[in-house]
Amino acid sequence: MQNEQLPVGSTSPWWMAALALIALAAWAAAGAVLWHERAESQPANPFLKIATVLQHPRCLNCHPRGDNPLQGSYNHPHLMKIARGADDKGAVAARCYACHRDENNDVSGVPGAPHWQLAPVSMSWQGLTPGELCAVLKNPQKNGNRSLTDLVKHMDEDKLVQWGWAPGKDIDGKAREPVPIPHAEFVSLLKEWVSLGGACP
Amino acid sequence: MLTKRMLKKAILPIDATASRRQFLKGSAAAAGALVVATTIDFGDKPAHALTVQDPPQPNAFIKIAPDNTVTVLIKHLDMGQGNTTGLTTIVAEELDADWSQMRSEFAPSNPLLYNNLLMGPIQGTGGSTAIANSWEQLRRAGAAARMMLIAAAADSWGVAEKEITIAKGVITHARSGKSATFGEFAAKAAKVMPPVIVEPKDPKDWVHIGKRVPRLDSVGKTTGATVYSMDIKRPGMLTAMVEHSPRFGGKVKSFDASAAKAVAGVVDVFQIPQGVAVLAKDTWSAMKGRAALRVEWDDSAAEQRSTDAIFAEYRKLAATPGLPAARRGDAEAALKSAAKVVEGEFAFPYLAHAPMEPLNAVIEVKDDGSVEVWAGAQFQTVETATIAWVLGVLPTKVKLNTLWAGGSFGRRATPNADYIGELAEIAKTSKAKAPIHLVWSREDDLKGGRYRPMFVHSVRAGLDAEGKIVGWQQRLVGQSFIFGSPFEMMIVKNGIDETAVEGAADLPYAIPNFAVDWHHVKSPVTTLWWRSVGHTHTAQAAEVMIDQLAHEAGKDPLAFRLDLLKEHPRHTAVLKLAAEKASYGESQPKGRGRGIAVHESFNTVVAMVADVTVGADGGFKVDKIVAAVDCGVAVNPDVIRAQVEGGAGYGLGAALRNQITLSNGLVEQANFDGYQPLRISDMPEVEVHIVPSMQAPSGIGEPGVPPVAPAVTNAIFNATGKRLYSLPWQLETLRGV
Amino acid sequence: MFRVKSFSFEYAMPQDKDSAMPTLSINNRPFDLDVDPAMPLLWAIRDHAGLTGTKYGCGAALCGACTVHLDGEPVRACQIQVRDAIGRKVTTIEGVEGKVAAAVQGAWQSLDVVQCGYCQSGQIMTAIGLLSQNPKPTDADINNAMDAIVCRCATYVRIRAAIHEAAKNLG
Known part of the structure; x- marks a missing residue:
């Protein structure tokens, strides 16, 4: 359903301005409930598309609810009951980097990227609606004290985030499904979302 | 893997006087003496394969060295079951040796000794024997x-022999105050003619047997020193990997080795009957080379079905007599007149053994045409003969070294020496004259x-108005691996492969009308x-049905069993011991369940009480297993x-999650992701109690396997009221209970 | 198969990661290995350094039989490439030492944990890693660390007991 929204990338200046006005109004006055009502008839919040990336298995597997990472395309619990550990990088003697190195291992199918780890508990995304996800993402107390601009930079440049677009091959030698939107488009959606004030759907 | 009938024939009780004071004649196999050298000269080998009636063979099994070590030659493969320690203990006991002087080594391949x-x-080695x-x-x-x-x-x-005593490895003559170690007399004892009349110790004098002695393999296996065949290094040795048909029964149609040969380290690529072999300088190059190989397969004679389709066919067959x-009696008539008929259908998947050490072996064809092989060899005679046959040499030219094996669970015991035969084919075809x-x-x-093998069991059993079992009809459908093997003559009786129906055809419960059929x-x-063979499925069918019958009869599962096992004192004893140690009969808190099962295999009887906790999500955890075992002398x-x-x-x-499935003939599992092994967090606490016995020892490597799945299945029923039949357990059926 | 240049016990020299003949420090000994820098460390250790206590079980980080220490931390040697290990200290079951290692191996021996033994190098290297950082592990800590190491003989009851025993003996 979220995928059926208007293509936000094809905006024109007047459309953009109108959206910005509406967003500002909503931001200032109404809050989420009002926004939801207006969204019925208004162009979509870019965050709805952003959410399809963030809630793709490639991302969600390391943003689980609880203390165990997930695996695969169906978000099943990580084999071997791998645990988060005190620093989100695995339990003592079962660290993420014991198996996950700086790059994908396409021979064994073990994925890899720099600082392979779980997102902190505060960044648990599993099971959230796009609106809830957005609120969590923006909350500096939960997102590692990042501003919206910091968030864009993080999601643009971080090597582990970037892995979602180049997830390598799985153990059967089949290419893993990447996140659904090309990286450049994802970043421009983020920028657009921020430019609109980072409103949550 | 051997049948109970075969075992019973050969096992003598300790107290049988016949074994105590026999005058044993026969071959002069033991002429000579205690071996003090490091190898055995087979110049005086017996004219026939040894039997339990032959004279004692100290030369073949015991080496006492001047340094006072006693080495026992182990004729079996030790794949982890600890027989090396057990066999050495038996010798230490009779020698009155000190445990610290005991050593072991694997015996050479020699089918007569x-x-x-x-x-x-x-x-x-096999059949827990x-x-x-x-x-x-x-x-x-x-x-x-x-x-x-x-x-x-x-x-x-x-001095007089009868005045000499031995204790803790010291030979003593008390009256003269003389004493010596074994080592001091090793050379002299080697010149003594071995006696033909021997009298093993009275069990009341045992000092090692029945007590814990440390395993002989613990130090090597905790320091990385133990050598498995995987660890053998020979000068110039090449590594071979073979691309096998992805479908069973498929044959090589053609192959393109150009990319494989271009991989650095790949030495050669060639066809053998088992597939296409890639020969390389090391393991990694062989793996990369094989990955680059392109093979086209001829699947005209291959299995193309899916396991779902095979199961459907088995189910159809199970509805018809086999x-x-x-x-015994008339099961059909008894079921017709029964007050209540209880039915159960059980499906069992293909299972891989998956020993930790993947199969491997090393071969070296020497310039003089002789052959040396290193392997975790389990059927040395079959393997030696296969190597000799493939390479066209006499079996006496083949030296097979048995090494510690990283598990087997039956996998290495193949009637045609499969992977070792494959290695011999590679050696035969290879142009590179290297190990x-x-x-x-x-x-x-x-x-x-x-x-x-996959199996389907269809079981129908009838109860009379008093809750007594009046009839039992069980139909099994499954493949045989015995037909066409060297074991066919020993194991197939009247067209029935005993390994397919063991544990079903000989169900111990007193049931007057009884019929078991098998569809081949x-x-x-x-x-x-696969560790415990037919019992892997027959115990589940038997013990789950009995539990269900007890429930339908309104009786306690333990009391119901004991009532039907009056003629089986060993079953009764293990059931009672397990029940007592598990405090059977205490009520279970909500969400917890307790189940019991008993099964005899390889002449050993094991009962288990399982405790499980079932979660609201349908997940469950086996908390504890209390086992009682009667395996004769421990x-x-x-x-x-x-x-x-x-x-x-x-x-x-x-039982938790293993199955090999086929999709259009292709195996769907490849590694420990698709075939998920038990891990430490899955492992319940296990308590094992041993019934004291003076019967000769019976099997122990396998009998612990059969009762666990039914005990847990019955515990799940106890907790949820939901009866699972097939394995692995279909846990989704427990959701929401 | 391999050459040992010298027996310096403090060897750990950083070097060009793509050099044709990587030098690795394994058990405090330098090994010049004539191997592809992309070769998994497992095969370099086993086939080229000749240290066979580290085992191959799956090649895909699913069984843990190949566990070695990289700078003191348990890692799967089948997933580390030779070039990742250059300039770092690799320790295998043959070279592991210290009081934690002695306590773990001692407990393993006194409880006779092993059956076939093939996985036990990986079990022991992981247990040493666990106890080095967590001297009093709970059952949950043990599960978290040891669940990645498969034992097909299912010696798990004793593995758990031996870890507790080693912790006790370490005081």
Whole structure:
């Protein structure tokens, strides 16, 4: 359903301005409930598309609810009951980097990227609606004290985030499904979302 | 894997006087003496494969060195079951040796000296027979060696033999105050003629047997020093990997080796009957080379079905009568007149053994045409013969070195020496005259067949108005791996493969009208014995049905069993012991369940009480298993406990989530992601209690496996009221209960 | 198969990661290995350094039989490439030492944990890693660390007991 929204990338200046006005109004006055009502008839919040990336298995597997990472395309619990550990990088003697190195291992199918780890508990995304996800993402107390601009930079440049677009091959030698939107488009959606004030759907 | 009938024939109770004071004549196999050299001269080998009636063979089994070490030659493969320690214990006991001086080494391949006395002229390990078949043989060899040491000491000291005692490895003549170590008399004892009359010790004098002695393999296996065949390095050795047909029964149509040969380190690529072999300078190059290989397969004779389709066919067959495996009374009529008929259908998947050490072996064809092989060899006689046959040499030209094996669970015991035969084919075809190490990957192992066969059981049983079982009809459908093998003559009776119906045809419960049928089905998918063989499925069918019948009869599952097992004192004893130790009968809190099961295999009876906790999401955890076992004399109780702990874990892992499935003939599991092994967080607490016994030792490597799945299945029923039949457990059916 | 240049016990020299013949420090000994820098460390250790206590079980980080220490931390040697290990200290079961290692191996021996033994190098290297950082592990800590190491003989009851025993003996 979220995928059926208007293509936000094809905006024109007047459309953009109108959206910005509406967003500002909503931001200032109404809050989420009002926004939801207006969204019925208004162009979509870019965050709805952003959410399809963030809630793709490639991302969600390391943003689980609880203390165990997930695996695969169906978000099943990580084999071997791998645990988060005190620093989100695995339990003592079962660290993420014991198996996950700086790059994908396409021979064994073990994925890899720099600082392979779980997102902190505060960044648990599993099971959230796009609106809830957005609120969590923006909350500096939960997102590692990042501003919206910091968030864009993080999601643009971080090597582990970037892995979602180049997830390598799985153990059967089949290419893993990447996140659904090309990286450049994802970043421009983020920028657009921020430019609109980072409103949550 | 041997039948109970075969075992019973060969096992003598300890107190049988016949074994105590026999005057034994026969071959002069033992002419000579205690071996003090490091190798055995087979110049005086016996004219026939040894039997339990032959004179003691101290020479073949015991080496006493001047440094006072006593080395026992182990004719069996030790794949973790601890027989090395047990067999050495038997000799230490009869010698009155000190445990610290005991050593072991694997015996050479020799079907006349080192044959398994329960397999005839075959050196081999299986059917949980290592201790059982060696018991009298090693007791008598040890007793003979002891007499030879005493004779040597008596002669040197000029005293009477009967005045000499041995304790803790010290030979003593109390009156003269003389004493010596074994080492001091090793050379002299070697010149003594071995006695033919020996009298093993009275059990009341045992100092090692029945007590824990430390395993001989613990230090090597905790320091990385133990050498498995995977670890063998020979000068110039090449590594071979073989691309096998992805479908069972497929043949090579053509292959393109150009990309494989372009991989650095790849030496050669060639076809053998088993597939296409890639020969390389090391393992990694061989793996990369094989990955680059392109093979086209001819699947015209291959298995193309999916396991779902095979199961559907088995289910259809199970509705029709098969070959009669057991008949008593008239089961059909009894079911017709029964007050209540209870039915159960059980499906069991293909299972891979998946030993930790993937299959591998090393071969070296020497300039003089002789051949040396290193392997975790389990059927040495079959393997030696296969190597000789493939390479066109006499078996006497083949030296097969048995090494510690990283698990087997039956996988290495193949009637045609499969992977070792494959290695011989590679050596035969290879132009490179170098030692070759054949290595199977984990994927080769899981996709490579020799599975526990798929089975379907259809069981109908009837109760009368008083809740007594009046009739039992069971139909089994499954493949046989015995037909066409060297074991066919021993194991197939009246068209029935006993390994397919063991544990079903000989159901111990007192049921007046009883019929068991087997449908012999065929497939190119290769199958094999898998730790506890037929009992892997028959115990589940039997013990789950009995539990269901007890429930339908409104009786306690333990009392119901005991009532039907009055003629089986060993079953009764283990059930009572397990129940007592588990405080059976205490009520369980909500969400917890308790189940019981008993099963005899390999002449050993094991009962288990399982406790489970079932979560609201349908997940469950096996909290504890309390086992009671009667395996005759407990040579090393701690090794027995270890085997039952491990057997419970092995059976539980398979029942939880293991199955090999085919999709259009292609195996869907490749590694430990698709075939998920039991892990430490899945492992329940296990308590093992041993019934004191003075019967000769029976099997222990396998009997811990069969009762675990039914005990847990029954515990799940106890907790949820939901009766699971098939394995692995279909946990989704528990959701929301 | 391999050459040992010298027996310096403090060897750990950083070097060009793509050099044709990588030098690795394994058990405090330098090994010049004539191997592809992309070769998994497992095969370099086993086939080229000749240290066979580290085992191959799956090649895909699913069984843990190949566990070695990289700078003191348990890692799967089948997933580390030779070039990742250059300039770092690799320790295998043959070279592991210290009081934690002695306590773990001692407990393993006194409880006779092993059956076939093939996985036990990986079990022991992981247990040493666990106890080095967590001297009093709970059952949950043990599960978290040891669940990645498969034992097909299912010696798990004793593995758990031996870890507790080693912790006790370490005081």
